[in-house]
Amino acid sequence: MNAVDNAAEYRADVSRYRRDFRRYLQELSWADQWRAVSFTSAEDELAFGSKVLAELYAQGWNRLGWPVEVGGLGGDEIHRAVYYEEIGAAMLPIPAQHWTLETLGPALIHFAPDLASQYLSGYLDGSEWWGQSFSEPESGSDLASLRTRASVDGDELVINGQKIWTSQGPTARRVVALVRTGTPESRHRGLTMVLVDTDTPGVTVRPIALASGRRELAEIFFDDVHVPRERVIGEIDGGWAVTMYLMQYERGMYGYAVLNKAMTELGRLREYMVTAGSTADRARFGEIYIQVVCAQARTAETVRRLARGEIVGPESSVDKLLFGTAEKAVNDLVLDVRRDQMVGGRPDVDAAELDSLRAEWWYTRAGTVMGGSAEVQRGIIADHLLRLPKEKR
Ligand SMILES: Cc1cc2nc3c(=O)[nH]c(=O)nc-3n(C[C@H](O)[C@H](O)[C@H](O)COP(=O)(O)OP(=O)(O)OC[C@H]3O[C@@H](n4cnc5c(N)ncnc54)[C@H](O)[C@@H]3O)c2cc1C
Structure with missing residues (x-):
């Protein structure tokens, strides 16, 4: 079912999915293991993500939002947004395969439905990623x-x-x-x-x-x-038409998922800051929380537009700019609050957890580079949305 069918039925369907998935995650016997997991390599992280996806696929939870033809159970981008929200709300890490799936999957479905029906179910069930x-x-x-x-x-x-x-x-x-x-x-x-x-x-x-x-x-x-x-x-x-279609997902849908991850990181930091961090850190926490929520509001609207089948185009550069800077800010705060542990290491804190925090900080340095740098996004916004005079080069 999608948003263009009966609206009331659609809303009830999305709410039911949210409620049932939330209950599943609450009752999941290995949720604590999933929540506490840390890695020391990208390979281990993907291997664990693969197991999580296999389990969720077997139960059907990550198949909502994807067409039946590719191994999904129907629904649209809003079902996928709910999936990321509920994983984030349960303070669980989103399997890393979703970052590339959200970027590549929709374009494959749109431009090469035969390839999508042949290969995409392997992505959903965790057996492969691209x-x-x-x-x-x-x-x-x-x-x-x-x-x-x-x-x-x-x-x-x-x-x-x-x-x-x-x-x-x-x-x-x-x-x-x-x-x-x-x-x-x-x-x-x-x-x-x-x-x-x-x-x-x-x-x-x-x-x-x-x-x-x-x-x-x-x-x-x-x-x-x-x-x-x-x-x-x-x-x-x-290929350029495929690239442009893909970019709106890379900037909108991927962005929405990443911001849910950023919220989970803030949630974990908040637990830590109950006993640590200065007053200034707490004020900054509030500012960055608002920054993430604002970026989420923007990308949520993009997700709704994508679910309605609209072409988002250059407007998705606003999303990209907001979520890239927000995820960087979250990780800067994590570093500043936990600096003594992250820089020096501490015997009383799990080494893999600290290694993961450091790796996340390093990776988010690229939040305003990958998928098109912040400068380039500002250029797109200036040229195509604000229609400012062209820069003299
Ligand atoms: C962690 C990470 C993951 C990545 N993942 C992928 C991936 O999965 N797939 C993939 O294909 N690529 C990926 N990339 C590459 C990424 O998309 C590029 O790095 C990015 O588009 C910038 O290109 P560049 O590195 O060649 O820098 P350049 O294009 O050489 O830019 C250098 C500098 O010049 C500035 N600049 C360039 N043009 C302009 C302009 N017109 N106006 C103003 N400033 C400008 C840039 O902002 C930047 O500061 C990844 C990069 C990183 C760091």
């Missing part, structure tokens, strides 16, 4: 300049080039890659989106360790990689 391979060493903000080349050869694409900064790339089963099928000058008109298995001959995945030491990202090299043409998402040379 990476988004757009950025290249010399193409980040100016994505339309990318150079990884795919030549169309009969029923196949043959890919050569290099991608970088693919999140969850080191253990990804597949990647959604944006490649150039047009001439070098074709910019965004000559790009194609394609789903590539990472075990295809010619694909080399080289993990990148972040400052935390965790291998969260990867460089991906393509050396004469043959991919069947059916793996194209959308049209040949039509």
Whole structure:
């Protein structure tokens, strides 16, 4: 069921899902283990997320919000928002696979329903996860300049080039890659989106360790990689339309999920601050709490628009700016309040918990870089929403 059907029935359906999922999480025998879990590597975190997803999938809870054709149980983005809210409200960590699923899944369903029905259930049941391979060493903000080349050869694409900064790339089963099928000058008109298995001959995945030491990202090299043409998402040379569709989910839906995680982090910090932290920290806690709630209100509206099937477009840059700065602020506060533990370490505090807090702080440094930097989002807002005069370069 979705919002365009009978409105009262839809609201009752969403409320019922919320109530039943909340009760499930309250009664879950291993919820305390899930809540307390900490990791010392990105691989362990994803492996645990995989087990959680398998369990939730078996019970049906994470299938709401996804079409039946891809292993879901129907519903829309609002069901998925409720799912993140309830996991957050129970102070449980959201499985990391959701960050990439929310970014890639909707575009696959929209532009390649056959591929989605073939592969997406594996994402939902935790047996696989994918990476988004757009950025290249010399193409980040100016994505339309990318150079990884795919030549169309009969029923196949043959890919050569290099991608970088693919999140969850080191253990990804597949990647959604944006490649150039047009001439070098074709910019965004000559790009194609394609789903590539990472075990295809010619694909080399080289993990990148972040400052935390965790291998969260990867460089991906393509050396004469043959991919069947059916793996194209959308049209040949039509990859830019897929990218734009995907971005509104990366900025809106992913943002909403991330803010629920930020709320959980604030909840945990509040427990800690009952006995620690200065008056100034408490005032700052209040300010940052409001910052997160405001960002949530904004992304909640975007989620509602996506559920109504609207195209959000450049307005999603506002969401991206708000949630990226909010998650950074939350982790700065965590560091300032727990600085003696996080910097020095303490024998009375679990080492894996401190390592996770540090890794989260490091990762959120990129909150205003990944998915398009804050400067670029401000540029989009200035040009497309405020219609300010063009900057002289
Ligand atoms: C932790 C992390 C995870 C990531 N995950 C992924 C992923 O999964 N998949 C993927 O494809 N990519 C990923 N990225 C890459 C990310 O999208 C790029 O880093 C980002 O788009 C910026 O590109 P760049 O690094 O090439 O920087 P550049 O584009 O070289 O920018 C350098 C600086 O110039 C500024 N700048 C550039 N253009 C403008 C402009 N027009 N106006 C104003 N300022 C400008 C930028 O704001 C920045 O400060 C990730 C990056 C990080 C750090």
